[in-house]
Amino acid sequence: MKNRRRVVITGMGVVTPLGHNVPDLFKSQLEGQSGVGPILHFDARTFPTKFASQVKNFDLAKFMPDGAHWAHCGLNTRFGLAAARQALDDAGLLDNPRIDPADIGVYLGSGEGGHDFKSLVESTARAVPDNSYSADPKLFFAHSRRTFNGRHEFEMEMHTTTGRIAEAFNLQGPNMTCQTACAASSQAIGEATELIRHGDAEMMLSGGAHSMIHPFGVTGFNLLTALSTYNENPQKASRPFDASRNGFVLGEGSGIVVLEELEHAIKRGAHIYAEVTGYGTTADAFRVTDSHEDGRGAAAAIRNAVVDSGVAPESIGYVNAHGTSTKVNDRAETLALKTVFGEYAYKLPISSSKSMLGHLICAAGVVELIISVTAMHQGVLPPTINYENPDPECDLDYIPNEPRQKKIDHFLTNSFGFGGQNISLVVSRY
Amino acid sequence: MAVQPRRAVITGIGVFSPIGIDTAAFWQSLVEGKSGVRPITHMDVSEFPCRIASNIPQFNDKFARDVFKHSRDHAKSLKMMARTVQLGVCVAQFAMADSGMVKGKIDPTRFGVEFGAAIVHSELDDIARAAKVSSNCQPGSVSLQAWGEAGLKEIPPLWMLKYLPNMPACHVSIMHDIQGPSNTITVGEAASLLAMGEAYRILNRDLVDFVLVGGTESKLNALNFVRQSLFQPLTTTRNDTPDKAVRPFDRDRDGTALGEGSAVFALEELEHAKARGAKIYAELCGFACGFDRDRKGKAIAKVIRKAMAEAEITPADVDHVNAHGLGTVESDIWEAAALRDVFGKDVPIWGLKGFLGALGPAESLIELTGSILALQHGHLPAAINSDNPDTALGLQIHNSGTREIKKPYVVKLNFSDLGQVGAVVIKKYTN
Numbered sequence: 001m002k003n004r005r006r007v008v009i010t011g012m013g014v015v016t017p018l019g020h021n022v023p024d025l026f027k028s029q030l031e032g033q034s035g036v037g038p039i040l041h042f043d044a045r046t047f048p049t050k051f052a053s054q055v056k057n058f059d060l061a062k063f064m065p066d067g068a069h070w071a072h073c074g075l076n077t078r079f080g081l082a083a084a085r086q087a088l089d090d091a092g093l094l095d096n097p098r099i100d101p102a103d104i105g106v107y108l109g110s111g112e113g114g115h116d117f118k119s120l121v122e123s124t125a126r127a128v129p130d131n132s133y134s135a136d137p138k139l140f141f142a143h144s145r146r147t148f149n150g151r152h153e154f155e156m157e158m159h160t161t162t163g164r165i166a167e168a169f170n171l172q173g174p175n176m177t178c179q180t181a182c183a184a185s186s187q188a189i190g191e192a193t194e195l196i197r198h199g200d201a202e203m204m205l206s207g208g209a210h211s212m213i214h215p216f217g218v219t220g221f222n223l224l225t226a227l228s229t230y231n232e233n234p235q236k237a238s239r240p241f242d243a244s245r246n247g248f249v250l251g252e253g254s255g256i257v258v259l260e261e262l263e264h265a266i267k268r269g270a271h272i273y274a275e276v277t278g279y280g281t282t283a284d285a286f287r288v289t290d291s292h293e294d295g296r297g298a299a300a301a302i303r304n305a306v307v308d309s310g311v312a313p314e315s316i317g318y319v320n321a322h323g324t325s326t327k328v329n330d331r332a333e334t335l336a337l338k339t340v341f342g343e344y345a346y347k348l349p350i351s352s353s354k355s356m357l358g359h360l361i362c363a364a365g366v367v368e369l370i371i372s373v374t375a376m377h378q379g380v381l382p383p384t385i386n387y388e389n390p391d392p393e394c395d396l397d398y399i400p401n402e403p404r405q406k407k408i409d410h411f412l413t414n415s416f417g418f419g420g421q422n423i424s425l426v427v428s429r430y
Numbered sequence: 431m432a433v434q435p436r437r438a439v440i441t442g443i444g445v446f447s448p449i450g451i452d453t454a455a456f457w458q459s460l461v462e463g464k465s466g467v468r469p470i471t472h473m474d475v476s477e478f479p480c481r482i483a484s485n486i487p488q489f490n491d492k493f494a495r496d497v498f499k500h501s502r503d504h505a506k507s508l509k510m511m512a513r514t515v516q517l518g519v520c521v522a523q524f525a526m527a528d529s530g531m532v533k534g535k536i537d538p539t540r541f542g543v544e545f546g547a548a549i550v551h552s553e554l555d556d557i558a559r560a561a562k563v564s565s566n567c568q569p570g571s572v573s574l575q576a577w578g579e580a581g582l583k584e585i586p587p588l589w590m591l592k593y594l595p596n597m598p599a600c601h602v603s604i605m606h607d608i609q610g611p612s613n614t615i616t617v618g619e620a621a622s623l624l625a626m627g628e629a630y631r632i633l634n635r636d637l638v639d640f641v642l643v644g645g646t647e648s649k650l651n652a653l654n655f656v657r658q659s660l661f662q663p664l665t666t667t668r669n670d671t672p673d674k675a676v677r678p679f680d681r682d683r684d685g686t687a688l689g690e691g692s693a694v695f696a697l698e699e700l701e702h703a704k705a706r707g708a709k710i711y712a713e714l715c716g717f718a719c720g721f722d723r724d725r726k727g728k729a730i731a732k733v734i735r736k737a738m739a740e741a742e743i744t745p746a747d748v749d750h751v752n753a754h755g756l757g758t759v760e761s762d763i764w765e766a767a768a769l770r771d772v773f774g775k776d777v778p779i780w781g782l783k784g785f786l787g788a789l790g791p792a793e794s795l796i797e798l799t800g801s802i803l804a805l806q807h808g809h810l811p812a813a814i815n816s817d818n819p820d821t822a823l824g825l826q827i828h829n830s831g832t833r834e835i836k837k838p839y840v841v842k843l844n845f846s847d848l849g850q851v852g853a854v855v856i857k858k859y860t861n
Contacts, residue, residue: 046576046577117574118572120653121560122572125572128559137554137652141652170723175719175720175721178613179547181596191628200631282610417596419594419597
């Protein structure tokens with residue numbers, strides 16, 4: 001189609017609530033497992049939402065020599081380092097004498113590190129006189145300066161995940177980080193793909209990392225009533241497209257892919273998983289929290305991605321939806337898919353990984369892409385679990401509850417972020 | 431490929447800085463050598479080693495509301511924004527006005543937004559009540575149970591949205607009906623330069639004709655200030671002479687100062703700009719980025735060269751380098767190694783942090799405004815506080831007098847404390 005450089009995926013790595021490597025993760029998807037359980041990272045017993053989808057038994061030392069070096073880093077960075085190492089190793093780029101890692105860039109969509117909740121809250125409380133609700137900075141400083149840890153605070157900054165990964169593996173190519181909430185890692189992958197297409201790089205590590213399962217994260221989302229509060233049965237709370245859905249389930253983790261210019265990959269005999277063929281990026285320009293009710297921005301992103309890929313819409317074999325399990329998103333996304341695909345939307349299998357993994361926020365897009373690449377490879381599509389009550393407004397085929405054998409050549413994956421950023425990617429069999 | 435590459439020009443500038451809240455005032459301060467670094471007076475910082483910052487005292491809720499007096503909805507939405515976000519949306523408004531572009535005159539799907547931003551920390555008052563009910567102020571006595579039960583509901587419901595770093599881009603996209611790409615780059619002090627680079631790429635590949643590119647930061651609330659004070663290399667020896675405190679490349683430099691500000695540019699495809707008779711400030715003609723892991727300048731030099739290669743220029747074409755110039759011992763040594771490697775002593779180095787302090791994700795575009803205005807005026811004022819350049823750095827620093835602009839190109843450089851570096855090349859626009 002277009003006379004432009006082609007971009008393929010030559011390595012993948014993950015750290016997720018359902019597996020710390022791609023095979024384990026994919027197995028869990030086919031088995032319809034849920035990563036959800038009571039929140040263990042902090043005492044959430046009295047929070048409106050008491051459950052989340054957490055990464056379990058993660059030990060960075062299993063992935064990185066000298067794991068203690070990263071002790072001050074947030075979970076986001078630690079997950080990211082492990083996933084990055086897997087991806088580089090998977091791509092044959094680790095300790096490869098024929099590749100100078102300095103030629104590899106990094107573009108991630110990632111979030112903040114860990115907050116020191118207790119020090120911050122205590123310092124604030126001490127700064128509030130008894131008959132007031134306003135904090136006195138001087139009193140706040142007295143306690144916080146003594147109790148905050150400077151190294152820990154530094155690692156909260158949003159450029160540190162990309163920086164620490166580049167540092168750890170000596171990656172000196174184009175280095176970017178974006179933070180567009182739920183769209184971030186997909187956006188990073190799309191823009192990194194474009195950097196390679198443009199000739200700015202031959203190889204880019206891309207994807208994302210995030211953990212918001214901390215008191216401020218759960219507080220913030222609960223205040224917005226964005227999270228499901230189905231505490232009675234947490235594993236059933238994430239129910240994308242189901243009529244009784246009522247909010248998303250917070251997850252955490254990281255996914256990293258190696259994106260590589262095609263000729264470069266062929267020349268070095270790299271294993272090629274798939275090709276990134278289409279990228280669409282739009283803004284809703286509507287509201288801060290809710291997507292446009294007609295799904296117009298989402299439809300435009302999907303359409304742009306499909307057009308960019310050169311693939312006929314009816315050749316798209318699967319959609320990995322954004323599918324957050326909120327009333328608004330799932331309805332708008334369904335509408336957007338119908339707008340773009342017309343009648344074919346009814347023949348298109350769609351599923352949401354969030355039904356099992358929860359919402360990894362910045363890391364959602366890349367992990368969902370990795371699951372979909374694996375699905376394309378193995379000829380089995382993962383289901384949307386917890387699908388029990390069909391919603392007349394969401395009347396498409398969401399691969400309910402059981403995986404489906406199907407050979408596909410192209411898939412679409414969507415990520416629509418808080419703030420109205422809409423990202424769609426089309427990935428094709430190579 | 432026979433297709434003509436799409437060219438990008440800057441057709442609007444909004445700047446809101448510690449040395450001036452519009453381009454005229456900003457330029458005037460540069461010409462007069464007036465620093466915006468001042469004693470901190472809005473909170474009691476007497477216990478801190480660094481007690482100075484570059485704030486913008488004129489900016490407050492009322493000022494922001496006045497910017498949007500033409501729209502009640504927009505003025506109302508300001509309430510849902512942290513100071514950092516308010517700064518960004520106000521300055522985006524200025525940039526739009528300056529560009530002469532109005533909503534409706536451009537296809538929304540051909541209009542993009544790219545912002546540089548960083549983590550935005552909460553005002554303490556937003557969590558004061560919650561903290562109070564969750565703690566009885568004995569050591570280690572914060573009760574998550576109390577927070578969940580009684581504290582959480584004392585926090586404004588839209589709290590999270592006030593402080594998300596992608597909110598400047600989000601609100602700007604809503605206010606101006608921007609339906610093309612929207613991204614928020616969070617690479618510390620290189621963020622807004624990288625945002626501009628990505629905007630350039632999006633424009634190059636024919637997705638948009640017009641992009642608002644910005645950066646915004648306000649590090650001066652209590653929570654942000656205490657955090658930054660724990661890990662930023664701040665100056666401590668000149669609290670009594672703040673206007674002389676931040677000294678890029680100077681022999682007596684000892685650290686930087688925090689601040690706040692925002693700049694937003696309208697970046698537009700050249701033919702599109704010409705067709706509507708837009709005024710053109712400068713052309714963006716090269717961009718590169720990378721990571722300098724060894725902190726010795728080699729990778730920075732490579733990035734600078736890559737940006738110049740895209741612009742098809744050599745050092746002989748460069749009028750001056752608008753440097754990062756952090757003003758710490760280590761950072762300036764690091765940067766100087768790269769600058770020497772590429773430019774030797776042949777190209778003057780111009781660093782504005784003596785005027786501005788370090789404005790994080792906002793600084794690249796605020797600093798770049800100085801060079802754009804210099805290209806327009808035809809001369810370059812002296813950079814302040816580099817009176818005695820550290821000779822070990824081996825650079826030519828433009829630190830005194832006014833220098834005529836002799837060449838059409840300027841190289842702009844910024845890098846984060848971890849070594850994430852961006853470089854762009856701009857050119858004086860000639861028809």
